[in-house]
Amino acid sequence: MKYIDEYRDADLIKKQVQKIHEITTKKWAVMEVCGGQTHTIVKTGIDQLLPEEITLIHGPGCPVCVTPLEMIDKALEIASRPDVIFTSFGDMLRVPGSHKDLFSVKADGGNVRIVYSPLDAVKLAQKHPDKKVVFFAVGFETTAPANAMAFWQAKQLGLKNFSILVSHVLVPPAMEAVLDSPFNSVQGFVAAGHVCAVMGYEEYEPMAKKYKVPMVVTGFEPLDLLQGIYMLIKQLEEGRYEVENQYTRAVKREGNIPAKETIYKVFEIGDRAWRGIGVVPNSGYRLKEEFSAYDAEKVFSDIANIQSIESELCISGLVLQGVKKPHECPAFGKECTPMTPLGATMVSSEGACAAYYNYGRYRTSVG
Amino acid sequence: MKNNKILLGHGSGGKLSAELINTMFLPAFTNEFLSPLGDQAIVNINGTRIAFTTDSYVVNPIFFPGGSIGDVAVNGTVNDLAVGGAQPLYISAGVILEEGMPMEELERVVSDMKNACERAGVQLVTGDTKVVEKGKGDKIFINTSGIGVIEEGIEINPHSVRPGDRIIVNGPIGEHGIAIMSVREGLEFETAIESDTAPLNHLVQDMLNVSKNIRWMRDPTRGGLSSSLNELAQSSKKGITLHESDIPVPESVKAACEILGLDPLYVANEGKLLAVVPAQEAEQIVDVMRKNPQGKDARIIGEVVDDHHGYVLLKTSIGGNRVVDMLAGEQLPRIC
Incomplete structure (x- = not known):
C-alpha cells in the first residue's frame, strides 16, 4: 500500500533501530502519549527491538x-x-x-x-x-x-x-498531570502526532521548557515511532529539551x-x-x-444523579499514568480480559491493557 | 460482566460464541461425534464414514459484490464437508422468508443456489420453506445441511498435528468480509473487492490425490484466520507460528482495514482453506493447489511448533512478535 508500506520497510526499520542502539548510553524512560502509538508498538513488537536501557511508558492518550x-x-x-x-x-x-x-x-x-x-x-x-x-x-x-x-x-x-x-x-493538561505526579518517571515524550496535526505544537513549547522535558511530535507507523524515539533519545543524551517534529508530513507548528x-x-x-x-x-x-x-x-x-461504581480491583488509573504496567495488575488476564473488562483500558484496542492482552500476553507470561 | 441475554457478539465466531456452545449446547448434547466441535461430525454407518454438517446463513445485505446469500449458503456447507476430507454429495435447504420480500430477489437467490450446487457437484435433495411476518426476519435466512463420504485412510483432526508441520492457505484473505462491509448501510465505500465465495471440494480432492497425510483443514469464515488457528492451537495443544510477510492480504483489503481500524486476520472468508501438512510434503501439495483456480495463490504461511502451546504467535515483518488472540466479540472500529 503506497505511503504506508514505506513506513513499514523492514530494512529501514533495522537501520533506525541500529541508530538508536548506537546513541543510547544511559537508562531512559519515555512515554508515548497516544494509544494509537501504543497499539503500533505492541502490534509490531517495536519494544522488543529497542536497547534495554530504554523503557517505554504507555500514556493516557486513549479516549475510550x-x-x-x-x-x-x-x-x-x-x-x-x-x-x-x-x-x-x-x-x-x-x-x-x-x-x-x-x-x-x-x-x-x-x-x-x-x-x-x-x-x-x-x-x-x-x-x-x-x-x-x-x-x-x-x-x-x-x-x-x-x-x-x-x-x-x-x-x-x-x-x-x-x-x-x-x-x-x-492532551497537554494530561501530560502536565503526568509530570506533576509524585510517581512520575517520564523523562521525555513521544507526542501524539494526530492531535498535533489539528492543534500544532506551539502549546507544548512552554511545557518542555518549564519541566525540562524533551518532546518529539511523532507519527504512528513503525518507522515514524522509531525515528521519533531516536530523536528523543538524542535530545536526552545531549541534555536538550526542545519540541521537535518527526511527523512533518502531517503536522505544522501552528x-x-x-x-x-x-x-x-x-x-x-x-x-x-x-x-x-x-x-x-x-x-x-x-x-x-x-x-x-x-x-x-x-x-x-x-x-443528572447517577451512582457510578468503579471496580475495586481495577488499577487502570495507575496504568494510564504510566505508574504500573498492565500485567502488574493482579486482575490482568484473570478477572479482567477483553471478554470481561473491569476497566476501559482493557476494552479499546488502543488501551494499554488490551494491547498487552492481545499482543503481548505470551511474552509477559514467559518474562 | 455476566451476560443474561443474547448479544450480537454471541454470533461472531469469537470467544462469546465458544462460551455459548460450551456452556449451553455441549452439556446438553455431549457425545463422541459432537464433542470435537469440528466443522462437521464424522459418523460411521455400516462401515462407511460419513461427514455431516449444518450451517445457517444470515447475511446483510443479501446481495454483495461477488455473490449472494444463495452462493454462501451452498458453498459454506460444501466447504465444511470438504475440509473434513469428505466428498460432498447431498444437501438440504431450509428457507425462512420475510413477508414482503420481492419475488424477483428470491428468484436471484435460488438461481445462485442452483449454480453453486452445479459448480460444487452436489444435489439439493430435500428442503423446507416458512414465511414469517414482516419485521420478524431480514428478507431471507437459509439453513443448509449436507453429507459427504470420507475415503479410507484419510484422518483429518487436530490430534494428528505434529510440530514441524507446515500451515498452508489457498489464497488472499479478507475479501468476503470487506466486500460485505463495503455495501452495508451507513458504511458504503467504493472498492473493487469481491467476495471470494467458492466451493473448495475440488481443490481438496486435488490435495488428497497427492497426499493422504493432510493432518487438519478448516475454512476460516467468521472470525477469520485467527479464530480457526486459535481453535487448532487449543485443541491440538501445540504452538503455531505465523510469518506476517508470508500471509497474502490484497492491497485493497489492507487499505480498507487501515481506514476502518480492522485487522485482516480477523476478517471473514468464504472461499479459503487452511491446511496443516507434513513438512516434507508441503511443497508438493502447494504445487498441486496452484494448478487449481481456487488455489492459484496458495502458499505456506507458518508452522506448528513445540513451544508456546495453545497460542498463535505472529512474527511481524519488522522482526518482532505478538500473540494473535481470538476476538472477544465483533471486531470494533476504532475512534481514531
Whole structure:
C-alpha cells in the first residue's frame, strides 16, 4: 500500500533501530502519549527491538479509556430510552459502565448504532425526525473538529432532534498531570502526532521548557515511532529539551487553522474528569453555553444523579499514568480480559491493557 | 460482566460464541461425534464414514459484490464437508422468508443456489420453506445441511498435528468480509473487492490425490484466520507460528482495514482453506493447489511448533512478535 508500506520497510526499520542502539548510553524512560502509538508498538513488537536501557511508558492518550464512568452511565441511560437513537464510535460499545455496556442496552431493545463519522449521526437525525438522535462525542483534539462540524451542520439544518453528549479531553493538561505526579518517571515524550496535526505544537513549547522535558511530535507507523524515539533519545543524551517534529508530513507548528477555528466556534475549555485519574483543570471541551439546546446532558437533564461504581480491583488509573504496567495488575488476564473488562483500558484496542492482552500476553507470561 | 441475554457478539465466531456452545449446547448434547466441535461430525454407518454438517446463513445485505446469500449458503456447507476430507454429495435447504420480500430477489437467490450446487457437484435433495411476518426476519435466512463420504485412510483432526508441520492457505484473505462491509448501510465505500465465495471440494480432492497425510483443514469464515488457528492451537495443544510477510492480504483489503481500524486476520472468508501438512510434503501439495483456480495463490504461511502451546504467535515483518488472540466479540472500529 503506497505511503504506508514505506513506513513499514523492514530494512529501514533495522537501520533506525541500529541508530538508536548506537546513541543510547544511559537508562531512559519515555512515554508515548497516544494509544494509537501504543497499539503500533505492541502490534509490531517495536519494544522488543529497542536497547534495554530504554523503557517505554504507555500514556493516557486513549479516549475510550479516560472517558469517566459517570459519562458512560449517562450514555447508557440515554441510549435505553425508547425515543432515542444513540450513535457512537465502535469501540465505546463494549466499555463497561457500572452495571452494563452499550451492547447490552442494544440487546435490551435500545437503538444503538455504530457510526464512522459524526456526520452520519446528523443524517440519521434528518431521516428520523420522530426520534432524538444523540451522538457520543468522545475523543481528544483529533476528533473535535469533525464532532464540532457535525453539531454545526445540525444547527444550520435547523434540526431540533439532534444533540451531542460531549466528553472531549485535551492532551497537554494530561501530560502536565503526568509530570506533576509524585510517581512520575517520564523523562521525555513521544507526542501524539494526530492531535498535533489539528492543534500544532506551539502549546507544548512552554511545557518542555518549564519541566525540562524533551518532546518529539511523532507519527504512528513503525518507522515514524522509531525515528521519533531516536530523536528523543538524542535530545536526552545531549541534555536538550526542545519540541521537535518527526511527523512533518502531517503536522505544522501552528496546526490546522480552519479545524481549530471550527473547534473554537463550538466548544469552550472546561474542567474534565478523567477515568482513573480524576478531575484535571481545563482539560476538556464542553459545548458553549449558547448551544445548550444541543447538549445531551441538558436535553436529558433528568439523568443528572447517577451512582457510578468503579471496580475495586481495577488499577487502570495507575496504568494510564504510566505508574504500573498492565500485567502488574493482579486482575490482568484473570478477572479482567477483553471478554470481561473491569476497566476501559482493557476494552479499546488502543488501551494499554488490551494491547498487552492481545499482543503481548505470551511474552509477559514467559518474562 | 455476566451476560443474561443474547448479544450480537454471541454470533461472531469469537470467544462469546465458544462460551455459548460450551456452556449451553455441549452439556446438553455431549457425545463422541459432537464433542470435537469440528466443522462437521464424522459418523460411521455400516462401515462407511460419513461427514455431516449444518450451517445457517444470515447475511446483510443479501446481495454483495461477488455473490449472494444463495452462493454462501451452498458453498459454506460444501466447504465444511470438504475440509473434513469428505466428498460432498447431498444437501438440504431450509428457507425462512420475510413477508414482503420481492419475488424477483428470491428468484436471484435460488438461481445462485442452483449454480453453486452445479459448480460444487452436489444435489439439493430435500428442503423446507416458512414465511414469517414482516419485521420478524431480514428478507431471507437459509439453513443448509449436507453429507459427504470420507475415503479410507484419510484422518483429518487436530490430534494428528505434529510440530514441524507446515500451515498452508489457498489464497488472499479478507475479501468476503470487506466486500460485505463495503455495501452495508451507513458504511458504503467504493472498492473493487469481491467476495471470494467458492466451493473448495475440488481443490481438496486435488490435495488428497497427492497426499493422504493432510493432518487438519478448516475454512476460516467468521472470525477469520485467527479464530480457526486459535481453535487448532487449543485443541491440538501445540504452538503455531505465523510469518506476517508470508500471509497474502490484497492491497485493497489492507487499505480498507487501515481506514476502518480492522485487522485482516480477523476478517471473514468464504472461499479459503487452511491446511496443516507434513513438512516434507508441503511443497508438493502447494504445487498441486496452484494448478487449481481456487488455489492459484496458495502458499505456506507458518508452522506448528513445540513451544508456546495453545497460542498463535505472529512474527511481524519488522522482526518482532505478538500473540494473535481470538476476538472477544465483533471486531470494533476504532475512534481514531
